[in-house]
Structures are given as C-alpha cells and as structure tokens.
Amino acid sequence: MTELSEVVQSLKAERSHPLCAYIYDLGHLKRHASRCIETLPATCRLFYAVKANSEEPILRALAPIVHGFEVASLGEVEKVRSVAPDAPILFGGPGKTDAEIEGALQHRVSLLHVESAHELRRVDYLAGRAGRVADILLRVNLRGPLPSATLYMAGKPTQFGIDEEDIPAVIGLAKRCQHVRLRGFHFHSISNDLDATGHAHLVAHYLRLTRTWAARFSLDIAYVNAGGGLGVNYRQLDKQFDWEAFTTELNQLLPDECPPGATILFECGRYMTAACGAYAVEVLDIKRNHGKDYVIVRGGTHHFRLPSSWQHSHPFTLVPLEGWTAPIERPELRDGTITVVGQLCTPKDVLAYDVAVERVRVGDVILFQYAGAYGWSISHHDFLSHPHPEQIFLEGGAC
Structure with missing residues (x-):
C-alpha cells in the first residue's frame, strides 16, 4: 500500500x-493468477470470468496465464477474441439471443452453458442451420441446501439454470438432439463464499451428482463446471479466501469423487482481479x-x-x-x-x-x-x- x-x-x-x-497493478494480477494455476489439481482448469472486469489490459495480462475465459454475452466473446484469438471460451448466462448463439458458434466457443429446455432446442436448431454440432453443458439449479454466501444463484427460485428435478427430462431431450453434444454439467450456485473447505466439499457434491446422472443415463462426462463463487472479504482484508486450503482439500477429494476422465472447470472473476x-x-x-x-x-x-x-x-x-x-x-x-x-x-x-x-x-x-x-x-x-x-x-x- x-x-x-x-x-x-x-x-x-x-x-x-x-x-x-x-x-x-498488472504485475500483482499476473503473480496472483499464476500462483492459482500452479497450485490447481492436475484435473482442474481455471477460466477467468470476464464479467468481473473486462478492460482490455486485464484480459491481455491474463490471456497467457489462465486456461481460458468465461463470458456472458456476445460482446464479451468479441472482447476476448480481440486479445486471445484462440483461447478456449465458456459461454453462460440466461436469455441468450439467436445472434449470441450464432456468434458463439462463429467464434468457436468451446462450451455453451444451456439454461433451459427451450434454449437447448434453440441451440440444436441454430447449430443445425449452421452445419455445426455444439458442445454443451446443462446448467443445474440445485435444490440445496447450500453453504453460506453473499449471493445465491441456486438452492432457491432464481432465473438461473434448470431445476435439479427437471434435469433427467432435459438430459433425455439433449440425447435426442442431433446438433448438440452433451459434455457434462455446469454448477454455479453461490457467489462470494469465504469458506475454502466448505467450497471444496460443495464441488465434491457437484461431482457426486454428476456421477449419479452419468451412470443412470449412460453419459460420457468430459467436463464438470464448478462455477466461480470464491469470495473476497471486504470487511477484513487480512482474512481472505484460503486458496491453499481449498486446493489441498480438492486434492484429497477428487480421486474419489471426480467422474473418470472428466476435467473440472472453475470460472473465477472476483477472486482473480479484486485485489x-x-x-x-x-x-x-x-x-x-x-x-x-x-x-x-x-x-x-x-x-x-x-x-x-x-x-x-x-x-x-x-x-x-x-x-x-x-x-x-x-x-x-x-x-x-x-x-x-x-x-x-x-x-x-x-x-x-x-x-x-x-x-x-x-x-x-x-x-x-x-x-x-x-x-x-x-x-x-x-x-x-x-x-x-x-x-x-x-x-x-x-x-
């Protein structure tokens, strides 16, 4: 200071x-991001959530370090592509327009997070019209209970994701679609969680659910997106989310909980750039x-x-x-x-x-x-x- x-x-x-x-301080940002990447378990990948700060110098600083970017609009896709033409991109958020879905396909977005059965049908139709097959994750709105956090996107009525009770029916729909390929599930349930150990166990819960659905519906799971949600303590700056405790706990949990061959994705924004x-x-x-x-x-x-x-x-x-x-x-x-x-x-x-x-x-x-x-x-x-x-x-x- x-x-x-x-x-x-x-x-x-x-x-x-x-x-x-x-x-x-871009030097601080690069060091922090590098430390996070270096200490992640081998089966995990860390994406930067562009919504937290989409300034071009921030994106340029992170592009060589993170595994890719998470976006929530076509505008964010275009910002990423202007600094990282070949970076993997995850595209989430409710209410995607046809232009955004088509733009995601044109810009070679790696995974589309599908938020409803209707959106799934639209992605299937638009991908077919473009002569493409879209790789997707189904976003799940868990029934809960969930750990304590500042914001909740799941565990209660919200506009985010597919109700956990409806997931079996939407899996069946995805398997019938000709122009989408179901690659796994997206869970982004809470925001600003400060409990590192509790958050690791939440990730383990995501993985257990995924394994259950994979066995029940004969799914080949490539990815489980555990979302972001790692917190920043604005009240006590000297008591921040314990990244080391989080990754240590993950290393202990993942061998038993991770679906075979799956990669765990994290999409962190606040935790990456706040400091x-x-x-x-x-x-x-x-x-x-x-x-x-x-x-x-x-x-x-x-x-x-x-x-x-x-x-x-x-x-x-x-x-x-x-x-x-x-x-x-x-x-x-x-x-x-x-x-x-x-x-x-x-x-x-x-x-x-x-x-x-x-x-x-x-x-x-x-x-x-x-x-x-x-x-x-x-x-x-x-x-x-x-x-x-x-x-x-x-x-x-x-x-």
Whole structure:
C-alpha cells in the first residue's frame, strides 16, 4: 500500500484537476493468477470470468496465464477474441439471443452453458442451420441446501439454470438432439463464499451428482463446471479466501469423487482481479449534517457501484497530500467518524460509512482497496454526465 500511496502522490503532482482514477497493478494480477494455476489439481482448469472486469489490459495480462475465459454475452466473446484469438471460451448466462448463439458458434466457443429446455432446442436448431454440432453443458439449479454466501444463484427460485428435478427430462431431450453434444454439467450456485473447505466439499457434491446422472443415463462426462463463487472479504482484508486450503482439500477429494476422465472447470472473476485494483478519489468537501460528518469525493457510485450494490462499507486508506495552494482555508476534520459519499444527487451515493479517522482534509485522496472486480464494470457510468475516472494500468508492484 505504501507503493500505491507513492503512485497517488505522483499522479496528483501531474494534475491540476481533482484526482479520480482506477489504478490497476498488472504485475500483482499476473503473480496472483499464476500462483492459482500452479497450485490447481492436475484435473482442474481455471477460466477467468470476464464479467468481473473486462478492460482490455486485464484480459491481455491474463490471456497467457489462465486456461481460458468465461463470458456472458456476445460482446464479451468479441472482447476476448480481440486479445486471445484462440483461447478456449465458456459461454453462460440466461436469455441468450439467436445472434449470441450464432456468434458463439462463429467464434468457436468451446462450451455453451444451456439454461433451459427451450434454449437447448434453440441451440440444436441454430447449430443445425449452421452445419455445426455444439458442445454443451446443462446448467443445474440445485435444490440445496447450500453453504453460506453473499449471493445465491441456486438452492432457491432464481432465473438461473434448470431445476435439479427437471434435469433427467432435459438430459433425455439433449440425447435426442442431433446438433448438440452433451459434455457434462455446469454448477454455479453461490457467489462470494469465504469458506475454502466448505467450497471444496460443495464441488465434491457437484461431482457426486454428476456421477449419479452419468451412470443412470449412460453419459460420457468430459467436463464438470464448478462455477466461480470464491469470495473476497471486504470487511477484513487480512482474512481472505484460503486458496491453499481449498486446493489441498480438492486434492484429497477428487480421486474419489471426480467422474473418470472428466476435467473440472472453475470460472473465477472476483477472486482473480479484486485485489489488483484500487479506486482513488480526491476529497472535495467536508461537512456536518444532523450530527454526522460527511466527506464528499470526486466520484461516487456511478464509478464504483459495488458498495451500494452489496450494501457494505468499502475499506479504504487515506493518502495525505500536502501543497495546498488555494487562497482559502483548507477544511479538515480530526479524530472523527466519517461517511464517504460521492457527487450524485441521491442519498444512496455512499461508498463507506461510520469510519473512524485521525485526520482528513480537502485535497487528500481516499484509496478504496480491492476495487479491481465489479467496480467500474457494473456501474452506471453516465448518470449526471460527470467525467469518467481515469483508467491507469501499472506493470510494476503497487497494490
């Protein structure tokens, strides 16, 4: 963090306008991704979920390291193909259009995750019209119960996947289709799970279900996609998902649980990129209303929607900046408790709340950590037409 503070100092020295920037440490990203790949069990493959952060430098940095990319739109397919023409691609998500299915076939997507019986019929028809056979996985919406997590895509009514009770009928339909080849199953049930051992046992549950269906319906299973869902702890940054414990547990479970000859796929986004990015915003004003102290920054949830979306107070550090040159008094607050808000005309534009600080001044920079995933990519960029933040990509070590 000291190095990143120095980067902020340098950036601010080069600018006369208030600083507002995403800063990404590509060196950190590459090291983290490489460590994950190197420690995976031999039967596993790690794909990057593009939805977490689809900036071109991020994709270019990961392309030589990960085993491929997971996408959820034709636009994401095209972004991947622009930097990695031959990389394996997994295509998931509900509500695929005909154009997306046709585009997936044209761009040689490796596996299509089929979300319903109707989508299966459409893939079969469109693949046949293109003179192709599409390799597919059926996405399963498990009945549960599931481990504790922040978001659930299965285990309860959601728009994702095929109800576990309906899987036998859809397997039968897939076997009757002439232009699809059923290669296995896709399970992406939860998001932001922090329990490494529990998550490994969830993967084992996926594999046991797959083996049951394979035996019952005489299926040749090539792939089991265990999804993503590995968490980031935004409340305690020093207590993150234990990758080593996860892979150690997998190594113990897979020999007994993995279907013979199958490859286990993981599609991680947040866990891959969160730590490599920071959102740096300059303090514009400090004010007190109804007994609470507010720090207003150049930026807000239109740039960094994650805290509002997940309803948490996002962790940050303060970078003090000297050299105040304005011909007016510099506002400051000492030994206070602050709520950090942006420039939007809504009381929901809150990035952090009730945080104790020793000192904060107008002109200082607040550095939101672990902002490399689901930050800029999910934000409503043009609300109120404020300028976009800078996007700064560093090759060295900063984050």
